[in-house]
Amino acid sequence: MQISRLHHRFLILSLFVVLSANQLMAQFKLSAEYRPRTEYRHGYKALFTKDDEAAFFISQRMRLNASYSLDKLKFGLSIQDVRVWGDVAQQSSASNQLMLSQGWAEYMFTKQFSMKLGRQELKYDDERIFGNVDWLQQGRTHDLALFKYEKNFLLHVGIAFNQESEKTKGTDYNISGNYKTMQFAWFNKKINSLGLSLLFLNNGLQNKSSAATPVYKTAFSQTFGTRLTYDKRAISWYGATYFTTGNDITLRDLSAYYASLGFNAKLNDKWLTGLGWELLSGTSQKEKKANANYTNNSFTPFYGTNHKFNGYMDYFYVGNHLNSVGLNDIFGNITYKKNKFNAAFVPHLFSAANEVLNPSVTGELMAKYLGTEIDLVAGYKLAENIQLSCGYSQMFGTETLKVLTSGDPSVTNNWAWVMITFKPEFIK
Numbered sequence: 001m002q003i004s005r006l007h008h009r010f011l012i013l014s015l016f017v018v019l020s021a022n023q024l025m026a027q028f029k030l031s032a033e034y035r036p037r038t039e040y041r042h043g044y045k046a047l048f049t050k051d052d053e054a055a056f057f058i059s060q061r062m063r064l065n066a067s068y069s070l071d072k073l074k075f076g077l078s079i080q081d082v083r084v085w086g087d088v089a090q091q092s093s094a095s096n097q098l099m100l101s102q103g104w105a106e107y108m109f110t111k112q113f114s115m116k117l118g119r120q121e122l123k124y125d126d127e128r129i130f131g132n133v134d135w136l137q138q139g140r141t142h143d144l145a146l147f148k149y150e151k152n153f154l155l156h157v158g159i160a161f162n163q164e165s166e167k168t169k170g171t172d173y174n175i176s177g178n179y180k181t182m183q184f185a186w187f188n189k190k191i192n193s194l195g196l197s198l199l200f201l202n203n204g205l206q207n208k209s210s211a212a213t214p215v216y217k218t219a220f221s222q223t224f225g226t227r228l229t230y231d232k233r234a235i236s237w238y239g240a241t242y243f244t245t246g247n248d249i250t251l252r253d254l255s256a257y258y259a260s261l262g263f264n265a266k267l268n269d270k271w272l273t274g275l276g277w278e279l280l281s282g283t284s285q286k287e288k289k290a291n292a293n294y295t296n297n298s299f300t301p302f303y304g305t306n307h308k309f310n311g312y313m314d315y316f317y318v319g320n321h322l323n324s325v326g327l328n329d330i331f332g333n334i335t336y337k338k339n340k341f342n343a344a345f346v347p348h349l350f351s352a353a354n355e356v357l358n359p360s361v362t363g364e365l366m367a368k369y370l371g372t373e374i375d376l377v378a379g380y381k382l383a384e385n386i387q388l389s390c391g392y393s394q395m396f397g398t399e400t401l402k403v404l405t406s407g408d409p410s411v412t413n414n415w416a417w418v419m420i421t422f423k424p425e426f427i428k
Contacts, residue, residue, distance in 0.1 A: 047407025282326020326353030
């Protein structure tokens with residue numbers, strides 16, 4: 001009898017433990033990503049010359065992702081290793097390239113209002129100003145405090161202040177490519193078929209004088225604007241306008257703007273087509289030469305996923321073409337999707353948004369047409385968590401593009417890649 005009662009209690013206790021474990025497991029997720037990519041580069045980001053040799057390599061990203069949620073707490077962790085095959089010796093003792101991709105904790109004051117602290121991705125709208133740059137193996141993350149209100153509308157406010165070490169004096173910042181301080185606010189509201197977003201960004205870059213004893217100042221610029229979307233049946237429209245004022249990193253006056261407009265039309269269950277236009281203002285080379293106190297009129301898309309825009313060969317705004325003559329981009333797309341297969345044809349017609357000087361003839365302006373890029377991409381879903389992707393791009397550049405990037409437009413400038421992505425889920 002005693003044994004029977006003990007056995008009964010043991011069963012109840014075991015059931016309680018199992019149910020409790022299941023409840024906890026339902027709030028925990030553990031997943032991974034492995035993504036090797038092979039690339040052939042012959043005119044990627046800049047025109048090639050006849051004497052240049054093509055680049056060929058394989059890069060990879062390995063990520064381990066974990067998330068946990070319980071009551072008022074949310075927690076996220078992403079650890080990654082990014083490398084090029086062969087970039088360290090096989091028996092090297094310094095081959096550890098493990099890094100923190102994301103690490104954050106979020107406290108829910110209420111169901112609608114929360115505070116998220118730590119290293120995290122920022123993705124807003126079409127990712128033109130803020131994006132996670134997922135094409136890059138390392139991606140892009142920010143160290144900041146993010147306050148979120150999400151109910152009848154979305155309102156996110158971010159605050160960041162960067163330092164390269166724990167200092168005992170001063171706040172000078174010496175990591176190039178990063179902001180020293182940044183604050184932004186993003187508002188989004190859906191009204192039937194209309195989507196409205198408003199964005200304000202206060203960006204502080206560290207200016208360092210070239211004097212024997214450097215003087216540090218913070219150069220602030222303000223970017224503000226709106227993006228609208230309208231979805232009606234099989235056609236979706238979009239448009240955006242942003243303005244930037246303040247100072248660039250050299251403390252020069254800054255006055256720039258951005259505009260885009262386009263649509264996508266679903267022809268049937270398999271075919272989609274679209275047409276778009278994008279303008280990023282630029283600074284005239286003629287004005288630069290004539291006036292030492294010129295205003296910087298070049299728009300910078302700051303922390304966006306710029307690989308998504310202006311051609312996949314990254315000739316513009318991917319660590320290049322900044323503070324230059326700007327860009328006009330007229331583009332289209334034809335997309336096909338059926339079952340596990342998808343493919344897209346995306347042509348771009350590029351031209352300068354401001355004046356380009358002919359370096360061979362004093363005072364002469366060059367034609368603004370920069371070239372045409374053709375992008376072809378395709379993908380196939382091999383399994384539930386395995387995706388195969390590939391692409392081919394070719395740039396048909398002009399003499400004006402040569403002036404801006406160097407190289408030779410008469411040489412074939414192309415790029416090809418193949419990538420396979422594994423995304424297993426271990427616990428969910």
